[in-house]
Amino acid sequence: MEQKANPVVYFEIPVNDINRAIRFYNTVFGFAFEKEQIDGNAMAHFPFEDSIRGISGSLAKGDSYIPSTRGVLLYFYTASIEETVKKAIENGAALVYPITENKDLGFAIAEIQDSEGNRIGLHQKL
Numbered sequence: 001m002e003q004k005a006n007p008v009v010y011f012e013i014p015v016n017d018i019n020r021a022i023r024f025y026n027t028v029f030g031f032a033f034e035k036e037q038i039d040g041n042a043m044a045h046f047p048f049e050d051s052i053r054g055i056s057g058s059l060a061k062g063d064s065y066i067p068s069t070r071g072v073l074l075y076f077y078t079a080s081i082e083e084t085v086k087k088a089i090e091n092g093a094a095l096v097y098p099i100t101e102n103k104d105l106g107f108a109i110a111e112i113q114d115s116e117g118n119r120i121g122l123h124q125k126l
């Protein structure tokens with residue numbers, strides 16, 4: 001079967017405190033969120049623009065959403081990985097994988113534990 005789209009189209013990040021998570025992601029990355037209730041779950045949607053490459057998703061609070069450092073790892077793009085790590089730590093995150101450059105492939109990565117206890121990757125083009 002011919003693939004006509006990228007396989008991943010949406011993500012949800014589990015949170016315990018939706019407002020704390022919104023503050024964290026807004027302060028660290030500058031994201032603005034739209035909040036709504038869906039099927040009894042509190043959702044805060046990350047920005048999405050059809051004309052820009054990539055996917056988007058939501059912060060999600062509900063009985064079936066459990067923050068974790070295990071499982072799927074999402075990478076957020078950043079123009080300055082050093083500045084993003086600094087802001088994250090200043091806002092309660094822990095650095096769980098140090099900034100590591102791969103000059104052959106042209107990127108740097110790091111991993112943090114966000115305000116809710118999720119492991120989140122950071123990605124910067126070099």
